[in-house]
Amino acid sequence: MAEPAPRVAVLMGSDSDLPVMAGCARVLEEYGVPYELRVLSAHRSPEEAAGFAREARGRGIQVIIAAAGGAAHLAGAMAAYTTLPVIGVPLASSPLQGFDALLSTVQMPPGVPVATVGVGAMGAANAAHLAVAVMALGDDELRQRLDQRRAEMRDEVLGKAAIVPRKLRELLDGK
Ligand code: RP5
Numbered sequence: 001m002a003e004p005a006p007r008v009a010v011l012m013g014s015d016s017d018l019p020v021m022a023g024c025a026r027v028l029e030e031y032g033v034p035y036e037l038r039v040l041s042a043h044r045s046p047e048e049a050a051g052f053a054r055e056a057r058g059r060g061i062q063v064i065i066a067a068a069g070g071a072a073h074l075a076g077a078m079a080a081y082t083t084l085p086v087i088g089v090p091l092a093s094s095p096l097q098g099f100d101a102l103l104s105t106v107q108m109p110p111g112v113p114v115a116t117v118g119v120g121a122m123g124a125a126n127a128a129h130l131a132v133a134v135m136a137l138g139d140d141e142l143r144q145r146l147d148q149r150r151a152e153m154r155d156e157v158l159g160k161a162a163i164v165p166r167k168l169r170e171l172l173d174g175k
Contacts, residue, residue: 005060006036008131011052011078013041013068017091021067023121024089027128031145033135042068042077049074053081063131067124069093072101075114085134088114089123
């Protein structure tokens with residue numbers, strides 16, 4: 001059977017970003033969302049990056065997630081060439097630990113937005129959750145999966161909260 005066409009493009013500025021962005025792919029797989037993952041660089045392969053952005057909508061891509069570190073212009077470059085929603089993930093791959101990538105990604109000029117999530121692994125996962133939320137606007141099945149995921153998180157937190165008094169007692173009693 002043919003693979004389903006990707007609905008989300010997960011882009012990275014370098015293969016060295018893969019360990020963090022695997023977390024994004026994992027979340028998309030948990031939701032059952034078909035995606036593609038590619039290395040494209042705003043600086044080192046600018047023609048290919050622009051071409052990808054221009055053609056993405058025609059290929060059925062609904063949301064672009066773009067991750068990069070340092071002078072992180074990949075998400076902004078995508079947004080310059082497409083009106084698809086673009087989610088930027090700043091990565092902590094330089095000596096400035098992602099603060100550079102955060103500012104490079106988030107500070108877009110009016111009219112060409114990049115929805116920027118947090119730095120690193122947390123942002124990588126949230127980019128996937130946000131992409132699903134965007135697609136769920138027109139997809140009831142995805143919306144139900146989002147609701148179910150939130151319910152699971154709530155149960156997990158309540159379960160942990162329930163054992164905190166016992167943990168506190170153990171700490172105070174030196175056990
Ligand atoms: C950025 O530069 C990439 O997104 C990566 O986070 C960083 C380092 O890239 P490599 O030198 O490891 O290819 O463009």
